[in-house]
Amino acid sequence: MSAAPFLKASGVTKIFQGKHGTGVRYVDLEIKPKQITAIIGESGSGKSTLLRILYGLLSPQEGEVTFKGERIIGPEEKLIPGHDKMKMVTQDTNDLNPHASIWDNIASLLPNTDLVAKQKLTAQAVKQMNLMHLSEKNVTLLSGGEKQRVAIARALVKKPEVLFLDEPFNQVDTSFREGLQEDIRRVVKEEGLTVVIVSHDPTEVLSMADELVVLRNGELVETGHPVEVYNQPKNFYTAGLLANCNVVSSEQAKLLNIRTNYSKVVIYPQWIKVVNSFTPKKWEVTDTLFKGAFEEVFLTQGDVTLKMLNFELDKYPVGKKLNIQLTRYLVY
Numbered sequence: 160m161s162a163a164p165f166l167k168a169s170g171v172t173k174i175f176q177g178k179h180g181t182g183v184r185y186v187d188l189e190i191k192p193k194q195i196t197a198i199i200g201e202s203g204s205g206k207s208t209l210l211r212i213l214y215g216l217l218s219p220q221e222g223e224v225t226f227k228g229e230r231i232i233g234p235e236e237k238l239i240p241g242h243d244k245m246k247m248v249t250q251d252t253n254d255l256n257p258h259a260s261i262w263d264n265i266a267s268l269l270p271n272t273d274l275v276a277k278q279k280l281t282a283q284a285v286k287q288m289n290l291m292h293l294s295e296k297n298v299t300l301l302s303g304g305e306k307q308r309v310a311i312a313r314a315l316v317k318k319p320e321v322l323f324l325d326e327p328f329n330q331v332d333t334s335f336r337e338g339l340q341e342d343i344r345r346v347v348k349e350e351g352l353t354v355v356i357v358s359h360d361p362t363e364v365l366s367m368a369d370e371l372v373v374l375r376n377g378e379l380v381e382t383g384h385p386v387e388v389y390n391q392p393k394n395f396y397t398a399g400l401l402a403n404c405n406v407v408s409s410e411q412a413k414l415l416n417i418r419t420n421y422s423k424v425v426i427y428p429q430w431i432k433v434v435n436s437f438t439p440k441k442w443e444v445t446d447t448l449f450k451g452a453f454e455e456v457f458l459t460q461g462d463v464t465l466k467m468l469n470f471e472l473d474k475y476p477v478g479k480k481l482n483i484q485l486t487r488y489l490v491y
């Protein structure tokens with residue numbers, strides 16, 4: 160007999176009363192163990208609602224969530240909501256004790272029945288979140304990013320099987336984000352932890368996640384490995400979410416020698432290449448935006464403007480005329 164799925168949502172529906180009947184609708188989803196699943200979608204698409212249902216903080220009106228074959232019990236049936244083998248960390252770090260050190264903030268979650276184990280587990284969580292040099296510091300002296308690390312260490316010290324992260328990087332400076340993402344990935348690898356993360360910025364989880372789950376208006380629209388979902392999104396919505404893409408109509412696409420019966424053509428900026436050819440140069444550089452390592456070059460022909468990436472800065476000044484070729488495009 161095959162083992163029960165690790166964490167599974169079947170037909171999960173939770174509609175909040177309101178003008179638009181928002182929430183999540185008929186979500187079928189299997190979270191695979193020992194990897195990172197990222198739930199993405201535009202604001203209000205139901206990401207946090209789905210996360211709260213998976214954890215047992217909210218009960219679905221229809222459908223159910225099972226963890227290793229057992230139904231997750233909602234807040235109506237459980238005194239302390241949330242599954243015992245799971246932990247959730249949000250961007251809110253207010254539950255840290257401002258009068259205690261980092262070490263004590265983490266250790267205080269463990270019982271005093273086995274002090275040796277308490278010491279060992281606390282040291283491990285401190286190390287996992289790279290807080291060794293700060294462990295005696297008072298929490299009030301920490302930056303937003305460091306507080307977030309403490310919040311995650313407090314979850315890890317209880318050795319959960321699943322860690323839910325709701326927008327964990329919101330308070331974290333961009334420069335610290337990558338370090339924190341790397342540390343979370345390392346814990347997943349070393350400990351076999353399962354992480355489900357919600358992010359409003361899909362580009363931030365592209366490198367971190369093993370699986371993407373895309374929500375739109377409370378419905379699951381697609382799932383898959385980030386590389387696959389990014390390169391071949393099934394939906395126009397997903398393409399817009401993941402890539403800062405160019406969208407042209409099928410009529411406008413004729414300027415690019417594309418003939419299609421689909422209504423929209425999507426072109427990622429990196430799929431546009433400048434070519435040397437003897438045909439008249441029809442695309443004019445109308446703007447450039449400096450982005451550090453590269454620039455965005457805006458090319459215009461008639462009523463169509465396309466954004467292209469350029470890594471050789473200043474090569475294409477405003478007013479220059481070019482010929483371009485597409486390496487790929489998508490149609491919807």
Ligand SMILES: Nc1ncnc2c1ncn2[C@@H]1O[C@H](COP(=O)(O)OP(=O)(O)OP(=O)(O)O)[C@@H](O)[C@H]1O
Nearest residue numbers: 175181182200201202203204205206207208209359
């Ligand atoms: N407790 C609630 N009562 C009423 N409506 C709610 C409640 N919680 C969420 N909603 C509504 O359900 C929809 C989905 O909310 P949710 O917070 O899950 O979206 P989200 O994708 O996480 O959004 P964001 O990225 O902005 O946090 C929203 O329209 C929200 O206003």
